[in-house]
Amino acid sequence: MISVQRPTNESKRIVVIGGTGLIGSKTVAILHQGGAEVVAASRKCGVNTFTGEGLKEAIAGGHVVIDLSHAPSLDAKAALEFFDVSGKNLLAAEAAVGVQHHVALSIVGVDRVPEQAYYRAKVAQEKLIEASSIPYTIIRSTQFLEFLGGIAYASTDGSVVRLPPGLLQPIAADDVAALVTEVALAHPRNGIIEIAGPERAPLNEIVARYLKAVGDPRKVVKDPEARYFGGRLEEESLVPLGEARLGHLTLEEWLRHSRKEAPEQPVAARVDQGWKEDMKNEDQPLCRGRKPMKIRTIIAAIAFSMAGTVFAHESESETVMKNFEAAIPNIPGKSLIALEVDYAPGAVSPSHIHAKSAFIYAYVISGAIESKVDDGETRIYRAGESWSEAPGATHSISRNTSKTEPAKLLAIFVLDTNDNPLTTPIK
Numbered sequence: 001m002i003s004v005q006r007p008t009n010e011s012k013r014i015v016v017i018g019g020t021g022l023i024g025s026k027t028v029a030i031l032h033q034g035g036a037e038v039v040a041a042s043r044k045c046g047v048n049t050f051t052g053e054g055l056k057e058a059i060a061g062g063h064v065v066i067d068l069s070h071a072p073s074l075d076a077k078a079a080l081e082f083f084d085v086s087g088k089n090l091l092a093a094e095a096a097v098g099v100q101h102h103v104a105l106s107i108v109g110v111d112r113v114p115e116q117a118y119y120r121a122k123v124a125q126e127k128l129i130e131a132s133s134i135p136y137t138i139i140r141s142t143q144f145l146e147f148l149g150g151i152a153y154a155s156t157d158g159s160v161v162r163l164p165p166g167l168l169q170p171i172a173a174d175d176v177a178a179l180v181t182e183v184a185l186a187h188p189r190n191g192i193i194e195i196a197g198p199e200r201a202p203l204n205e206i207v208a209r210y211l212k213a214v215g216d217p218r219k220v221v222k223d224p225e226a227r228y229f230g231g232r233l234e235e236e237s238l239v240p241l242g243e244a245r246l247g248h249l250t251l252e253e254w255l256r257h258s259r260k261e262a263p264e265q266p267v268a269a270r271v272d273q274g275w276k277e278d279m280k281n282e283d284q285p286l287c288r289g290r291k292p293m294k295i296r297t298i299i300a301a302i303a304f305s306m307a308g309t310v311f312a313h314e315s316e317s318e319t320v321m322k323n324f325e326a327a328i329p330n331i332p333g334k335s336l337i338a339l340e341v342d343y344a345p346g347a348v349s350p351s352h353i354h355a356k357s358a359f360i361y362a363y364v365i366s367g368a369i370e371s372k373v374d375d376g377e378t379r380i381y382r383a384g385e386s387w388s389e390a391p392g393a394t395h396s397i398s399r400n401t402s403k404t405e406p407a408k409l410l411a412i413f414v415l416d417t418n419d420n421p422l423t424t425p426i427k
């Protein structure tokens, strides 16, 4: 891990926009552990940079604002609109209270892959920051190691993953958060700094190593014509061309680190959950003005926030973890989300309604779960059994039938990309 200078006693109030996301939650945890006054702001905390809701209140008294938000959709128009509108709202709110340092996380090579729609949106975000009156530092990072699964998914054609051999230098989210913290506590650069992982190799080779390590049978084919999220890659499109701060964790170390943290979980879930380690303190100021949530609820809430959705059951005995999320490449506007739902012995989910576009497949991994959907029968499903739920279904009964054994469910949602929340409790 990168060593991080601890915030001093005269520490400043730091607002982390997107403080419940992958990098945001880790950054909030580091700042909090260092004793800083830190506020995590996101829609889950009642702060929406796009609509402006709660923004003024969240920024009030803030000295440093770190923007770690991410567009809820990768669709070109939606992403551009998100970064444009949110950026303007955020910078205006900061100017009004005299924020002294605005830090934003962007992407190495963001201006070198013009066909990539999301990158164009990030360039627009950078330009707004550069044109504002607020002292700033833009941090451009290479791809997160946690994102390798998403790259593989987006480039999958049947059982083959087609990727160009352009160089990649991926960095672990833990290292990103540590560097973001360090930069935020330093003086504004009024410029761009770059961060990257410790090793550089062709994209196809890195993804092949990753898939092999996690036991994924897909074959990676080197294809110089293959696109990276719609963009053509040159050899050095995605790696720093000049000086860069480097993280410490290589791909293999990061995988080992993830396995150590959660040895009982499937690898695909393990590698995406390093942030859990940082969430041991129940008093973390996850959201401004909210009572600290119980740790189980925090985990669920963050897992859902990573999926870009805004719901977690407030139950103390049910934990929801995002296992996977991606836009479906050949069905524009649709996404697939997989959630792991762990039921403690005797746990009961509140009755709820699902998002109106969500078609759901539920598979019991272990234990036995009693379920009733819409007007269907009330039935006990055991490990290996499954059911499906029509869009907008009412799920009136969902409970672990055992008072002594846990149960676990995998729920796969196919839904409109912007449809959320996934689930709304019936009051």
Ligand SMILES: NC(=O)c1ccc[n+]([C@@H]2O[C@H](COP(=O)([O-])OP(=O)(O)OC[C@H]3O[C@@H](n4cnc5c(N)ncnc54)[C@H](OP(=O)(O)O)[C@@H]3O)[C@@H](O)[C@H]2O)c1
Residues within 6 Å of the ligand: 017, 018, 019, 020, 021, 022, 023, 024, 041, 042, 043, 044, 045, 047, 048, 049, 050, 051, 068, 069, 070, 071, 072, 086, 105, 106, 107, 108, 122, 140, 141, 142, 143, 144, 147, 305, 306, 308, 309, 310
């Ligand atoms: N993936 C990569 O490899 C990579 C590489 C370099 C840079 N980056 C950049 O790093 C940044 C952080 O990425 P990440 O993976 O940590 O993202 P993430 O896990 O998807 O988190 C995104 C955060 O943004 C918040 N958010 C979304 N819409 C919001 C809104 N309208 N108002 C306020 N908050 C909102 C979300 O919380 P709510 O849902 O509660 O609102 C969440 O906390 C992104 O800007 C991304 O472009 C990513």
